[in-house]
Amino acid sequence: MEYVSPEGLRLDGRRPTEMRQLRAEIGAVAKADGSAVFEMGNTKVIAAVYGPREVQNWSQQMSDQALVRCEYSMANFSTGDRMRKPKGDRRSTEISLVIRQTMEACILTHLLPRSQIDIFVQVLQADGGTRSACINAATLALADAGIPMRDLVTSCSSGCLNRTPLLDLNYVEDSAGGPDVTVGILPTLDKVTLLQMDAKLPTDAFEDVMQLAIEGCKAIANYIKEVLQENTKQLECRRGL
Amino acid sequence: MLKSNVFNKKTRNNRIKKEVREVYLRDDIWCGASSCKTCDSSVARLTASTILVVDTNVVLNQIDLLENPAIDDVVVLSVVLDEVKNKNLSVYNRIRALCSNSLRKFYVFSNKFHKDTHVDKMDKESPNDLNDRAIRVATQWYQKHLGDTTRVLLVTNDRENKRKATEEGIFAETIESYVKSLAQPSLLDLLVQPASEDVNMEDVEDLRPSKRKLIYEEHKPMSEITSGLRRGIYHQGKLRVNRYNPFEAYVGSESIGDDIIIYGRTNMNRAFDGDIVAVELLPQDQWHEEKSLSIADEDDEDEDDVHLAPSSADDAPRTTNLVTTDEQNSVPNRPSGRVVGIIKRNWHSYCGSLEPMPMPAGSGSIAHALFVSKDRRIPKIRIQTRQLGNLLDKRIIVAVDSWDRQSRYPFGHYVRVIGEIGDTGTESEMVLIDNDIDARPFSTQILACLPPLPWSVSSKDLANPIRLDLRDLRVFSVDPPGCKDIDDALHCTALPNGNFEVGVHIADVTNFVHPGTPLDDEASKRGTSVYLVERRIDMLPKPLTEDICSLRADVERLAFSVIWEMTPEAEIVSTRYTKSIIKSCAALSYVEAQARMDDSRLMDPLTTDLRNMNTLAKIMRQRRIDRGALTLASAEVKFQIDTETHDPLDIGMYQIQEANQMVEEFMLAANVSVAEQILRHFPLCSLLRRHPSPTKEMLEPLLRTAAAIGLDLDVSSSKALADSLDRAVGDDPYFNKLIRILATRCMTQAVYFCSGDLTLSEFHHYGLAAPLYTHFTSPIRRYADVVVHRLLAASLGIYKLPSVFQDRPQLTSTADNLNYRHRNAQMASRASVELHTLIYFRKRPTDTEARIVKIRANGFIVFVPKFGIEGPVYLTPRGGQKGSGDWYVDEQQQKIVKMDGSLSYSVLQTVQIHMEVVEPQPNRPKLQLALI
């Protein structure tokens, strides 16, 4: 299968190092303390954050830091086949864990002892790169909730098909069975906090693929910063400042 | 990074399941015309004042025309490419090759992703209409974009599309009218004839009253085939036509678990060799329909030619009539069937010549001719030509277009001329084309992968810790005389403890050929070097083949070594594998090596080494034979070629010396050791070589012959067969060799495979009686050995395993390609020898001795040991009544006896024959054998 034409175009018209169109909206869930919708092409994810609030289960309370919880789910209508997705299946549990660990690494949990932060992410529409979209949405929602963070955390995936490193795989490219690297970074601190890979990839090719994903993360970080600044400006306006 | 592009999101609905796909429309897709001021001209290919936009059917049908350099400045739209790819992958590869060829002016325009040429499906629009519209939109865009300076011409044969285009103000023409406008009549021959236009074909159609009759059964529609396959009425498989009898084919069917035999063109129902077909079994009482005892066949298209004696079952004609050895005969056990439909065509172009015919009145007019392919498995093909006079004495290439039910032969069109019939150069090229061998010079990208010349071992190589410095060892090579691609060298040192250190040093090709480079891709495609009588087609470029890799004498070379410590009884004590640097002290020929060993006065160290090695080799060989390895025999011929004219001067059998066997023995041992090592480390992705045990049925001809002469052969195992072959001693010295030759041609050839695809018990190499075997010792001329070198290096931890080894299907297809290339290389070598045999005997009619190897109804097949050829000798004149003449055949005894009992010939008997080249038809010389 030809995923990159000899003219250097992918199946959806992108060039190998181009990302899909990004779109973000802050404050989609009014009841939540913070919320955001994040889209990468046709992948659409909503995140809502509750907290910091009292720990519901006393036994889990920690005296020196906040408890971060994360629940990931996929809407039944998120993929084309409209199947019922059982809650708490292995994949969801794993992604919940990945998101929780990634977010925990950037939240200044020690500033919020004895409290609890709940992050809910739901995939509304799945077209590859859901993991990254969830993390990006969660970052925006946490920022919206005003939770203190070390840095923004942004994520992007990349892969390698037809011997060409490709940024931000969509569903078709993701299903090709090639290697798939998901990276999460703290852009200002320039640190990698998440690195996952499916399938095998030779070490030298891995370097290129990972570097590409990191570039993608940085581009997303720039976009998220713009969105946050725009949002702050609007809030300032509304408050009449 | 996205800012430079304009985005429109489009969604696309697909089938019943709704699928939403994004399409990013761009403004950075250039038009490719050099005259354009707005686009990036660095990618421009189109220079003429008229540029062509071709539609899908023009590409699919007229690819031969497009490949002609007369057609250029063509825009290939991505929508066309996609459609072509879906319909015919081989045409797709050819159009892609045109687009990437820097000498041609074909430009791919990704109209799908251009913001101005993207089209969305309209309501109730069929995919075809959508594509046609997309092509028109793109053509119109080009017209507007390039303005008045350039004429943009849409080439389409679709009437509706052409009409709409004209309405929309687009210049549109059919391919015929465009080609006519070029005023080059020979180009018109390249045009594919539409199947419906066969009205004026009558001139060639034989004038029997039945001519308009339907000759073939209708092919079943695909839906019926699919359901038939599901219900088990039909069987799917690839049709393989018997190379020696084009009226007989086999379909390997998984559902039956056996080959289904298809007899005759009617049952083959227009299927070609290599087509994937659906077959229906015939009722069992029709299974034994054909008797191909006689040499000639029903349709009498061609008779058996004299050909090179087969060296394995793969070369030999298959026996069709199974003479049942036991009493309960009459029940044929091979299922036969007929083709009901063709699932996938394997049509490509074929080389051959036109059947001789009188020139039609009036030159330059259209003539209809019949093309006869060199590949006998292919039926004759009808073509139309305007240059008959020019083509009659030429070898040409023809492509197949269609085959309808009314015509006996398929329709095709002329592609190009190879050269004059009978010209050695032309005939050699035919051999290459016929066997799909790429003999083009290596491209500049490939040559760029070579190390700078002149090359020599560098201090870096010497300092490399993975390389053992073996330059002070007394290493030497033994090869055929004049060998320039020396793959292997040997050494043998006596150790103080009485043992020997024996080393096999193999050219370190993988030090220069790296995975993923154009050089490696090319070598992997070629698979093997091809040895023709007058030339060698290398797998690797000449500097590597003859110099850098070749382990020549007195120069330092890089090697990959297998070093054993062996006891004087040739027991292996230890095995080491290492990359090394060697300096060979002598490149001996087999004859030189033999002479040294035989000359008792010589006591120099090199000769002593040779003798020691020979002693060890003899023990190893004996042990191998005791284990059941077969000493097979084939009749290899050697030509002496005139260096000026390339004509053969002399012909004779290849003499095998003890020195050959000595080298062979150590190569076998090295291959076995390496096979064990790589399989131990990479049980799932090793490339090995196996030789399946011959089935009872394959040995049938041998057993029948043996029975006729009262020889008892035990074929229950390779060991038993080897022993009975040893016991088969007749009254003349050649008898044993002849039996071995007959045994050899019953075996199939060994094949490469990926270890993950089979189970351990299937790895067995029957001929060598070895549980494991691979090819390691000839990396200069075989790609399999290159692969094995990489595996061995990885097993030692020197280099990491290239990523392709993690891809099992890829590895399997590599092995399949190697088998295919290997087979073709052998076929080409044989064809080349046959060609030169013919040239040799053209001026030298010869009387010689021959042995009868097979009895036929109207004569017998003889084998001529001196020249390694085989062919028919007729007792009754051809054209006479078959088998009903003065002779009758005694099948049990394998004898043909004259009715009055005065004369008889039996199998393996010696006869004197006369060999002469005759020309029954002009330009069609052939070798004829006749009894003296």
Ligand SMILES: [Zn+2]
């Ligand atoms: Zn332009």
